[in-house]
Amino acid sequence: MKLEQLFDHMQFKKIVGQLPKTTIHNITQDTREVEKDDVFICIEGANFDGHHYAAQAVASGAIAIVACKEIHVDVPVIYVSDTTKAMAILANAFYGSPSKQLKMIGITGTNGKTTVTYIIEAILKGLQLGSGVIGTVGIKMNDEFLPTINTTPDSITLQRVFKEMTKKNVDVCAMEVSSQALVKGRVWGIDYDVAVMTNLSHEHMELHDNMETYQAAKKLLFAQLGNSYGKRKVAILNQDDQTFEDYREAVAGEVLSYSVKDRNSDLYATNVRYQETQTDFDLIYLDTIYPVHMNLIGEYNVANMLAAIGAVFALGYPLRDIIATIPSLEGVVGRMELVASFDDVKVYVDYAHSPDAMTNVLKTVDDIAKGRVIAVYGCPGKREFQKRPLMTEIGIRMSDFAILTTDETLGESQAEIWDMMKPGIPPGATNYAYYENRTEAIYRAIEMAQPGDIILLLGRGPDTRYFDSNGWIYHFTDKEAAINGVARRFELKGMES
Ligand SMILES: CC(=O)N[C@H]1[C@@H](OP(=O)(O)OP(=O)(O)OC[C@H]2O[C@@H](n3ccc(=O)[nH]c3=O)[C@H](O)[C@@H]2O)O[C@H](CO)[C@@H](O)[C@@H]1O[C@H](C)C(=O)N[C@@H](C)C(=O)N[C@H](CCC(=O)O)C(=O)O
Numbered sequence: 001m002k003l004e005q006l007f008d009h010m011q012f013k014k015i016v017g018q019l020p021k022t023t024i025h026n027i028t029q030d031t032r033e034v035e036k037d038d039v040f041i042c043i044e045g046a047n048f049d050g051h052h053y054a055a056q057a058v059a060s061g062a063i064a065i066v067a068c069k070e071i072h073v074d075v076p077v078i079y080v081s082d083t084t085k086a087m088a089i090l091a092n093a094f095y096g097s098p099s100k101q102l103k104m105i106g107i108t109g110t111n112g113k114t115t116v117t118y119i120i121e122a123i124l125k126g127l128q129l130g131s132g133v134i135g136t137v138g139i140k141m142n143d144e145f146l147p148t149i150n151t152t153p154d155s156i157t158l159q160r161v162f163k164e165m166t167k168k169n170v171d172v173c174a175m176e177v178s179s180q181a182l183v184k185g186r187v188w189g190i191d192y193d194v195a196v197m198t199n200l201s202h203e204h205m206e207l208h209d210n211m212e213t214y215q216a217a218k219k220l221l222f223a224q225l226g227n228s229y230g231k232r233k234v235a236i237l238n239q240d241d242q243t244f245e246d247y248r249e250a251v252a253g254e255v256l257s258y259s260v261k262d263r264n265s266d267l268y269a270t271n272v273r274y275q276e277t278q279t280d281f282d283l284i285y286l287d288t289i290y291p292v293h294m295n296l297i298g299e300y301n302v303a304n305m306l307a308a309i310g311a312v313f314a315l316g317y318p319l320r321d322i323i324a325t326i327p328s329l330e331g332v333v334g335r336m337e338l339v340a341s342f343d344d345v346k347v348y349v350d351y352a353h354s355p356d357a358m359t360n361v362l363k364t365v366d367d368i369a370k371g372r373v374i375a376v377y378g379c380p381g382k383r384e385f386q387k388r389p390l391m392t393e394i395g396i397r398m399s400d401f402a403i404l405t406t407d408e409t410l411g412e413s414q415a416e417i418w419d420m421m422k423p424g425i426p427p428g429a430t431n432y433a434y435y436e437n438r439t440e441a442i443y444r445a446i447e448m449a450q451p452g453d454i455i456l457l458l459g460r461g462p463d464t465r466y467f468d469s470n471g472w473i474y475h476f477t478d479k480e481a482a483i484n485g486v487a488r489r490f491e492l493k494g495m496e497s
């Protein structure tokens, strides 16, 4: 694409200098990526101001700069009022509006986004469709995997990935849409067909002033679904969540509601039967009962399942065909993932790192455990300090034995984190222990387990990177620690006998 063609997509701008007839190589917001014939967009970020990097971008080969503040460089400058908005518009134009060629599902909510995207992926595979997933775990295009930094990447990365997806036979892309992405305009210009809400709970308060602004941030996904009826647009809303009425009012298109409690919702789950590793329920839609069998447990996963089924159904695929694919989903990585079992003891890894998620998981496990529930968890460093005593209290109250330990400290002192966790210990409680070292805490849980017990390793899910209090970053996974812990238990037993 030629420079002039690209900027034709922006009506309001001031061009200083003569745009050359050069074909653009790429557009980018990061000087560390600039190559010859790139367009560089200056973004004011949390840490840096891209305008200060304009000269460096030119030195690296940029042929034009997009800015909203005065800069002095030897290449044409396109001045706009908002460079973040310009970036979204230009990225969409540069890559040829690829999201219009895909069926797009956006999923927002505090908990359950990753799970819903992975259920949707399994359904799409079962329907023999090409699937794309973007979220916390990374980017997937059918079976190809790419890592990401953000749950929802910036607008240029997103448009580039959509373009790639169109080339790689992806039919449907299911992406997690974080509240930060909505507020920062990372998803501006994406033509969603379906927008899904999981739930809203008290999290990410370090990023939003209060619950009202957090709720308003997530509402943007539904308001941005569009205000015309040329293309079918559907919002999948959780009738059991406090946001239901508010978000319903924001949607111009059709709403498909789901619920595990209210039989008046469009998709209603009833007659739920939980087993140790599976769940059965009846899905009722327009008075017809559809039996569903899934390899996931917990009421919250019944809700996640309804949301995922609703999203694919809203795209026009038959409900019966969708439901037939569900048993093929083995589970979701790091979300109630069974990582070890021995002597009738089961060890699960779960990503629950908020009071709400912990409550849900512990309640679920309590319903199925034959013996005790042993929970191992800590609180992450550098953020959401107010969660620390709450998580401490919930774990001790809702498990039979809580082993408190370190989560990823991100450079904060673990002693400080523990000091903030301690006030949450219920007065007189004795069903807990504290081991600063997470490996030791996991080993201790495995050593003390008896037949019928369930061990929950909470907070880190499938994370492989561990950033400790001293600033060191190394490889650590709960799953590997659990497997080593089981081997160690048998070694110790062997030595005893
Ligand atoms: C606080 C925040 O939102 N940060 C995001 C933001 O970075 P930033 O604003 O700090 O950018 P910056 O580092 O100040 O740089 C400003 C500009 O200068 C440019 N620059 C900078 C240095 C340089 O040498 N050359 C250069 O060109 C940068 O490329 C950028 O264009 O823009 C980056 C690119 O899009 C993001 O990767 C980054 O997310 C960081 C990693 C982050 O942790 N974000 C969290 C808050 C977040 O977004 N989390 C949500 C999940 C939570 C939720 O549910 O809301 C997520 O979607 O991941």
Ligand SMILES: Nc1ncnc2c1ncn2[C@@H]1O[C@H](COP(=O)(O)OP(=O)(O)OP(=O)(O)O)[C@@H](O)[C@H]1O
Binding pocket: 109, 110, 111, 112, 113, 114, 115, 116, 136, 151, 176, 198, 199, 300, 301, 303, 304, 334, 335, 336, 350, 351, 352, 353, 356, 357, 358, 360, 361
């Ligand atoms: N619908 C739900 N309601 C409440 N808790 C849930 C729900 N779904 C999952 N959880 C809990 O939250 C944890 C995180 O789930 P998941 O990764 O799917 O959510 P997420 O929205 O992607 O979270 P994050 O944005 O932090 O990555 C799970 O491990 C589980 O403990």
